[in-house]
Amino acid sequence: MMTLKLEAKSAKKTSSSMSAEFSDKLNPLDDRTWSQFFPDHPDSAEMIGLMGDCGMDEFEFSSIIVKNDDGPLLLLPLFTTHYDLTTTLSGSALQLAGAAKAILPRLLRPKVLGVGFVEGEWGEVGFDRNASLESLERAWLVAIEALNRAAKRLQAQLIAFKDFTFESGKNLPINKLTAFSCVNSMPYCQMELRFASLEDYLKTLDPDLRRYLKRAEKKRQDLRITYENQVGPWIDQVYELYLEQVKQSESSFGVHRREYFERICDTVPGARYVLYYLADKLIAFELLVERKNSLIQKYIGMDREAGRDYKIFFVSWLENIRYCLDKGITHTHIGASQEKLKSELGCSLVPSAVLTRHVDPVMNRLLKFALPELEYVSKVPVTKPVLGSMWI
Incomplete structure (x- = not known):
C-alpha cells in the first residue's frame, strides 16, 4: 500500500492530520468497518473482495483510503479501464463517431479512472457514519487531491463517479466537483x-x-x-x-x-x-x-x-x-x-447518474457539449437523482 501525506487545511490548529493511502485492493477494510461504511449497499464485503481478487479482463481495481489519527474516514473504490464512448450512440452520431474513432482512437476510447463498482450494483463512496461533517469535508479535500494524483499517475483521460443514486451519492461534495458534468445512467430495478x-x-x-x-x-x-x-x-x-x-x-x-x-x-x-x-x-x-x-x-x-x-x-x-x-x-x-x-x-x-470530467480543461469543455449524445435515455422516464444532499 502506498501512502501519500496530504494535509487538509483547517482553521483549527488542534485538528488531526489526514492522509490518503492508495491500495491495490478494492476492499482494504476489515468486514466490520466495511459494513459500517457501506451499510445499505446490496453487495457484501466478501462479494467486493472476491471481485477484486478475481479481477476482470481489461480492468484494474484499487482504492483510496483517507484516514485521520482515529482511523479511516473515506473509502473510494476505484477501477481503471478503456471505455468505448460510442457504445451509447446511435444513428448519425454513431456514424460520425465511427469515422472519428478510426482517426483518433484515444479520443473515443479514453482511459477512465472510475470511482464506484463494476460488480453490477450502484456506485458508492464509503464513509464513517459517526464522523462530523467538518471532518468529512476535510477528508474530501484530501480524497479529491489524491484522486487527481492517481489519474495523472495512471495516465487516465477521464475521471468518473459511476452510477450514483440519490442515497449512495448523498455524501458526494458537489460544490467541490464543479468541473464534473452530471448525466443520467441506467436506473436500477x-x-x-x-x-x-x-x-x-x-x-x-x-x-x-x-x-x-x-x-x-x-x-x-x-x-x-x-x-x-x-x-x-x-x-x-x-x-x-x-x-x-x-x-x-x-x-x-x-x-x-x-x-x-x-x-x-x-x-x-x-x-x-x-x-x-x-x-x-x-x-x-x-x-x-x-x-x-x-x-x-x-x-x-x-x-x-x-x-x-x-x-x-x-x-x-x-x-x-x-x-x-x-x-x-x-x-x-x-x-x-x-x-x-x-x-x-x-x-x-432507482435513478442513477454519472459524474465525469476530462483531465484536460479544453477537452473537458468539449466533453460537456458531447455528453447529451452519450447520456443514457431510460425506456421509462426517470428523474436525474440529486447528488450531495448531505451538504445541502
Whole structure:
C-alpha cells in the first residue's frame, strides 16, 4: 500500500492530520468497518473482495483510503479501464463517431479512472457514519487531491463517479466537483414483495402480461430446477452460458473471469446457483445472493434457442418470486437493464447518474457539449437523482 501525506487545511490548529493511502485492493477494510461504511449497499464485503481478487479482463481495481489519527474516514473504490464512448450512440452520431474513432482512437476510447463498482450494483463512496461533517469535508479535500494524483499517475483521460443514486451519492461534495458534468445512467430495478402468494402477485399485473406469464409458467413442468451451493461439474457450461449472455447484453460493463463463478459460493455468504435442465442438458443458470432479507439477482445465462422456446427469463422471474415468498424474503434487487419490461413486471426504478470530467480543461469543455449524445435515455422516464444532499 502506498501512502501519500496530504494535509487538509483547517482553521483549527488542534485538528488531526489526514492522509490518503492508495491500495491495490478494492476492499482494504476489515468486514466490520466495511459494513459500517457501506451499510445499505446490496453487495457484501466478501462479494467486493472476491471481485477484486478475481479481477476482470481489461480492468484494474484499487482504492483510496483517507484516514485521520482515529482511523479511516473515506473509502473510494476505484477501477481503471478503456471505455468505448460510442457504445451509447446511435444513428448519425454513431456514424460520425465511427469515422472519428478510426482517426483518433484515444479520443473515443479514453482511459477512465472510475470511482464506484463494476460488480453490477450502484456506485458508492464509503464513509464513517459517526464522523462530523467538518471532518468529512476535510477528508474530501484530501480524497479529491489524491484522486487527481492517481489519474495523472495512471495516465487516465477521464475521471468518473459511476452510477450514483440519490442515497449512495448523498455524501458526494458537489460544490467541490464543479468541473464534473452530471448525466443520467441506467436506473436500477427493485421490487417489494408484499404478496400472500404467487397468484396475488400475478393479479397486480396487466391482464395481457398476466396471461403470458401463466403460459410461461406451464413451461416449468418440462424443466428440472435445482438449487446448488456448488456449481462443480457444471462450471464449464455455466461460464459458456454467461459469456453468451454477455455478448447479447446491451449493458454489460466488463466480463468476469471463470474463477469468480468457481469461488463465489465458498466465499460469499448466501450465494447459490439455480440450474435449469431440459432432460439432462443444462440450458440456463441464475446466480443469486440472499442477504439482509433481500434476494440479489446477480447474473443469468441461458441457451439462446432453449431460453426462448421455454421462456426461461419469465420462468426464472416467477421462480425467484416463489422462492422469496416461501422464505419470507420481502425485497429483491434485479440490477440495471430492461427497465421497461421489469417496470411492467412490478419493479420500482432507482435513478442513477454519472459524474465525469476530462483531465484536460479544453477537452473537458468539449466533453460537456458531447455528453447529451452519450447520456443514457431510460425506456421509462426517470428523474436525474440529486447528488450531495448531505451538504445541502
